Amino acid sequence: MEDCIFCKIIKREIPSEIVYEDEKVIVFNDVNPAAPIHILVVPKKHIATLLEVSEEDDTLISYIYQVINKIAKERGFAENGFRVIANCGKDSGQEVMHIHFHVLGGKKLGAKIVG
Numbered sequence: 001m002e003d004c005i006f007c008k009i010i011k012r013e014i015p016s017e018i019v020y021e022d023e024k025v026i027v028f029n030d031v032n033p034a035a036p037i038h039i040l041v042v043p044k045k046h047i048a049t050l051l052e053v054s055e056e057d058d059t060l061i062s063y064i065y066q067v068i069n070k071i072a073k074e075r076g077f078a079e080n081g082f083r084v085i086a087n088c089g090k091d092s093g094q095e096v097m098h099i100h101f102h103v104l105g106g107k108k109l110g111a112k113i114v115g
């Protein structure tokens with residue numbers, strides 16, 4: 001979508017440190033990392049928020065977790081563990097209106113539920 005930062009990253013109109021890409025998803029480092037490992041797993045399909053996820057996205061959402069699994073193993077943080085966060089809407093502080101899954105790790109993370 002026009003004016004969407006993550007669609008621009010997908011189209012290479014904005015640079016990013018891409019760690020994985022295939023026909024369905026792109027994964028890149030968060031520009032403002034909250035942990036030593038902080039990557040964003042983003043479907044190439046523009047879906048603004050989790051409230052717009054529908055049955056037709058079943059395969060895609062499951063696939064995202066398979067990609068997270070694969071990256072965690074390949075990059076060596078599977079064993080120590082990690083956290084996956086998806087923000088939705090204003091109370092969560094969602095800034096980018098294109099769904100994405102934060103994957104955080106590389107240190108012992110703080111409180112299990114923030115706020």
Ligand code: 5GP
Pocket residue numbers: 005014016017028029030031032033040086087093094095096097
């Ligand atoms: P949200 O608050 O929407 O769940 O998370 C958006 C995330 O995207 C933030 O952690 C922010 O640092 C990251 N972000 C925003 N703009 C860019 C960008 O242009 N490049 C990259 N790599 N990350 C971005």
Ligand code: ZN
Pocket residue numbers: 001004005006007008045046047097098
């Ligand atoms: Zn988008």
